[in-house]
Each structure stands twice: as C-alpha cells, then as structure tokens.
Amino acid sequence: MRIREAVHRVIDSPITQVGRWKSNAARDLPLIDVSQAAPTYPPAQELRDHIAAVAQSPVTATYTDQQGNLPLREGLARALTADYDTPVAASQVAVTAGCNQAFCLAMMALTEPGDEVIVPVPSYFNHDMWLRSQDVAPVDLKPDAGMLPDPAAAEAAVTPATRAIVLVTPNNPTGAVYPPALIDSFFELARDRGLALVIDETYREFRERSDPPHHLFTRPDWSDTLIHLYSFSKAYCMAGYRIGCMAASPALLRETLKIADCVALCPSHIGQLAAQFCLDHLDDWKRKYRRTVRDRVAYAARRMRDAKTGFDVVSSGGYFVYLRHPFTDHSSVDVGRSLAEDHGILCLAGSMFGPCQDRYLRLAFANVDLPAIDELVERLKRLAAAG
Numbered sequence: 001m002r003i004r005e006a007v008h009r010v011i012d013s014p015i016t017q018v019g020r021w022k023s024n025a026a027r028d029l030p031l032i033d034v035s036q037a038a039p040t041y042p043p044a045q046e047l048r049d050h051i052a053a054v055a056q057s058p059v060t061a062t063y064t065d066q067q068g069n070l071p072l073r074e075g076l077a078r079a080l081t082a083d084y085d086t087p088v089a090a091s092q093v094a095v096t097a098g099c100n101q102a103f104c105l106a107m108m109a110l111t112e113p114g115d116e117v118i119v120p121v122p123s124y125f126n127h128d129m130w131l132r133s134q135d136v137a138p139v140d141l142k143p144d145a146g147m148l149p150d151p152a153a154a155e156a157a158v159t160p161a162t163r164a165i166v167l168v169t170p171n172n173p174t175g176a177v178y179p180p181a182l183i184d185s186f187f188e189l190a191r192d193r194g195l196a197l198v199i200d201e202t203y204r205e206f207r208e209r210s211d212p213p214h215h216l217f218t219r220p221d222w223s224d225t226l227i228h229l230y231s232f233s234k235a236y237c238m239a240g241y242r243i244g245c246m247a248a249s250p251a252l253l254r255e256t257l258k259i260a261d262c263v264a265l266c267p268s269h270i271g272q273l274a275a276q277f278c279l280d281h282l283d284d285w286k287r288k289y290r291r292t293v294r295d296r297v298a299y300a301a302r303r304m305r306d307a308k309t310g311f312d313v314v315s316s317g318g319y320f321v322y323l324r325h326p327f328t329d330h331s332s333v334d335v336g337r338s339l340a341e342d343h344g345i346l347c348l349a350g351s352m353f354g355p356c357q358d359r360y361l362r363l364a365f366a367n368v369d370l371p372a373i374d375e376l377v378e379r380l381k382r383l384a385a386a387g
C-alpha cells in the first residue's frame, strides 16, 4: 500500500515521544508532569450532572446540523459579542469537533498543495503537522526578544503562494499574549495582501486582563479576512468532549462545512449540549478555574525567576512558562529527556515547536499545584548547583 509522501514525512506527535520519556522517568522521585496542555482538572460537577441527565434522551444519539446546534451557535455568538464588545451573528459561527478540527477545515478550504502559510515560531506543532500533511509549506517567522511576531518580517515573507497568516494568542508554547495593536497590524497586512488571518484563541480566558483581546470584530469588513478559532477544551476542562468553534464569513463557513460533513458529519451531539451548558451556566466556574491556572503560572514564573537556576523564564502566560535552559551544548530534546530520566520532570522540548528553539523548554501548569511547583524549582536548583 502506498502512503501519501507528505503524510509519511510528517513527524509523530511530540506527545508520543514524551510518552516514551515518561515510561523511562526517574523511579526514585515522584514525577512532576508539566508536559501536557490537556487539563486533568475535573469539569464542573454541574456539567457532569447535566450530561448524565441529558444522556437519557435518545436525541443525543442523533446527528445535529453540520454547522452545530442553533442554540449553541447563538450562545457562542452572544459570548463573542460580550467578550469582543461588538455584535457577532450566529450565522458567522460554526461548531467544530475541537479547535484542531476548525484549523484543519479552514486550511483545507484555503490552500492548495504548494501554497504557503506564514506561521510565527515557536508554533503549535499540530498546525505545522497539518500544513505539511497537506503539502502546504509553513513559512516560519522568527520572534522578537519578547517572543512576539513581527508584522514587517511577515510582510517580507509574503510571496504569490502565501494564503494565510496564523497567530496563536495567548501563544502555545510561549504563553505570550499579543497586544491588540500588533494583531491589528497583522490583520491589515493580511487584508491588504488578500490573505486570511487565522487566529487561534484557545487560551483567551487565561489572559491577565479581561478587556477584549483585540478589536478585529469591530471592523465592518472583518469576515473578509479573519478566521477566528476557539476551543472548549481548556476553559471548561472538557477536552474529551471535542468541541471548538470557528467564526468567519458565512461564505467561508459554507466551504468548510462541505469538508466537515465528509469528515465527521457533525460535532458530537452530547459534546455540543455540554458546551451549551457551559455557556449558559458556568461563567462563575470558569472565572474560578481561570484564576487557579493564572495563579499557578504566575507563581511558577516568579519562583523560577527568583531561584536563578540558569533556567531563565523567557515568557509566560496561558498555561505556559517558556524557559531558556543553560546547556548550550545540548539540544532541547536531550535536556528534556534528561530532566525526565534523571530528575523526574516531564516537559516538552523547544525544538518540538519549530526551528531555532533548541535552547528552550515548554512547561505547562494546568495540572500541577503550588507544592509541586515548589518541588520543581527545588529540583532545578539542585541541578544548577550540581553544575
């Protein structure tokens, strides 16, 4: 059987590699697992009770509209309207089987083999993997010292083959939150060059601020350029329900729904009911959870800065702290493996997020409490003291 070359060339998910490090992790120390951005924090009890009750209804076993249940889309439109302080309509929203699916659908609708998509590095590995599997070239954009992408560099990278620019804010892996003015510049560049601007805001709830993350939805012509992606996985700890969404023009959504219809027919019905319950009832729960995560990330970043271990905090936010490790002669994969095997710390290597990231490590704090963070810092200190 012949395998498509582009798919064969794509790397296995870095999470698989890290699974191997986990199997070989130091046995004499409790493992501190800061590798995954998938929350193990339990979803709200009310949500679990609600799902147990609605699961009794046979309707949950049926397909829904491809674009998603209308009440959920209306709820999403209301949430976007509130969060971005400007009206967004339900006709501009599609529910997807997770934010990853939304990205894949958008890219399939936009690109042909041989096209290019500008992706600031470090970048979310699933974006890179998907583009490559489609024979679309990710064009890397180096970050500035603050881990922010540079619109001028993006402009210089545009070629006749460019179809889109992808931003992830707050960023995975760096946690960097892109300022609204920077996002505006990218929008204007994309609009002026006839490109799509795809913004993945999976971590938007975990920003320090609660004002709108950007003002793109206030532009009357936003949907000619912007494709906005969101996930229920992180904010409501319901990754396994597989619900995300895409806000875009009805014309673009129509194209993506042709693909979604073939791939999954519709997002999980019960997952959609869960997401709707979240929007209708879990604002307070979400606020509390978001504070827990933000406190952990801020605490971890502060403790690591104060400890001066040689592992320097380059940026932090969302679920993440991005560290520069002190071992100039070692790749980030070697350092990551050694942290797991010798020190019981499981994290991701910078090189998993694109080129020129070998000096970095990504630590995710969705699943570790403050005492575990203290222990992590102690281990890094011991490592630094041992030279």
Ligand SMILES: Cc1ncc(COP(=O)(O)O)c(C=O)c1O
Pocket (backbone or CB within 6 Å): 037, 038, 097, 098, 099, 100, 101, 124, 168, 172, 200, 202, 230, 231, 232, 233, 239, 242, 243, 244
């Ligand atoms: C930036 C980003 N987008 C999308 C996802 C996946 O979201 P979903 O579970 O909704 O597919 C992740 C998960 O880690 C992510 O970090």
